Amino acid sequence: MRYLFPIIVFLLFGFGATAQGSFQIALLKYNGGGDWYANLETSIPNLIEFCNKNINTNIQKQQAIVEVGSEEIYNYPFVHMTGHGNIIFSEAEAQNLRNYLLSGGFLHIDDNYGLDQFMRPQMKKVFPELDFIEVPFNHPIYHQSFDFPNGLPKIHEHDQKPPQGFGLIFEGRLVCFYSFECDLGDGWEDQSIHNDSDATRKKALQMGVNLIQYSLLGEPNN
DSSP states (O other): OOOOOSOOHHHHHTTTOOSSOSBOOEEEEOBSSOOTTTTTTTHHHHHHHHHHHHSOOOBOSSOEEEETTOGGGGGOSEEEEEESSOOBOOHHHHHHHHHHHHTTOEEEEEEOSSOHHHHHHHHHHHOTTOOOEEOOTTSGGGBSSSBOTTSSOOOSOSSSOOOEEEEEEETTEEEEEEEESSOHHHHHSOHHHHOOOHHHHHHHHHHHHHHHHHHHHSSOOO
């Protein structure tokens, strides 16, 4: 099994680093017909820009696109998955994603509305022994550079339900965070796309910072 480096704290905050783009984050491409490419143009690029500007990360400006079954996934400490529709993981893809997560990688799944019923059975292939649990509000993922004492911010209204953050925890480590009834990725997009307020977009981007920061450090930035 390949292992990710225990990720380079000085790269996260730019300590001693002068070149822009010390590491890259990726969007997950999957089969099944669902729109894995939802929010492709501006969502993650805007989050990267916000991270580099606000917490002095050194992330490459352009996101990568990585397939579930590709060995290239090990190059990315943070992988983002989104969409509205069907998802299918082959057994080999599920095993590759499992190995990636057990090797230190981190997966953020963002329900862009309608993803839930398709995503859960596929992630069960990845971790048949685990169930998604609701992440408590005192978890470090909500208390990194930005504090969210009540959990996920509400970005878009779908079914008049509160936003929820779920996680898969393997041997005490949160390896996958799932944002539900929230739509963080839409909040990361350009303002002109959804006409979200500046305050709403700022909350979405700040929570995105926390996700990336937690995926690299795992603890609050005190």
